[in-house]
Amino acid sequence: MRMCVGCGEMKPKSELVRVVKTTEGEIKLDKTGKLNGRGAYICREEKCLLAAQKAKRFEKAFSSAVPEAELEKIAEELK
Numbered sequence: 778m779r780m781c782v783g784c785g786e787m788k789p790k791s792e793l794v795r796v797v798k799t800t801e802g803e804i805k806l807d808k809t810g811k812l813n814g815r816g817a818y819i820c821r822e823e824k825c826l827l828a829a830q831k832a833k834r835f836e837k838a839f840s841s842a843v844p845e846a847e848l849e850k851i852a853e854e855l856k
Contacts, residue, residue: 779818782834783825793818796851798839804847806854815839826852 778787795807799814807816817838819825826848829835835843 781820781825782817782838783819783822783827783829786820788820790818792820794821794855796835798841802841804835804839804843804851806851821855823852823855826855 779790779793780787781793790810795810795812795816795818796804797807797812797814797816798804799812805812810816815838817835819829830848835848
C-alpha cells in the first residue's frame with residue numbers, strides 16, 4: 778500500500794503512478810516503478826495532480842523545488 782500525495786488515500790501500488798527525482802535531479806514519471814531515486818506516488822487522476830501541485834507536496838516529498846515545466850510534462854504523460 779502507498780499513499781497518493783494528491784488525495785492522501787492509501788491504495789495498492791499497482792493503482793498509483795510513481796513520480797521520481799533521479800540522482801541527477803530530474804523529475805520524471807516512472808511508469809515501470811524501478812528508476813533509481815526518491816519517489817512519490819500519485820493517482821492517475823488529474824484532480825490528484827492538481828491538489829499535489831497546489832499544496833506543493835512534490836516539493837515536500839523531494840525536499841527541493843520542482844519546476845512548473847516538469848509538472849506540466851508529468852500532467853501530459855498522465856493523460
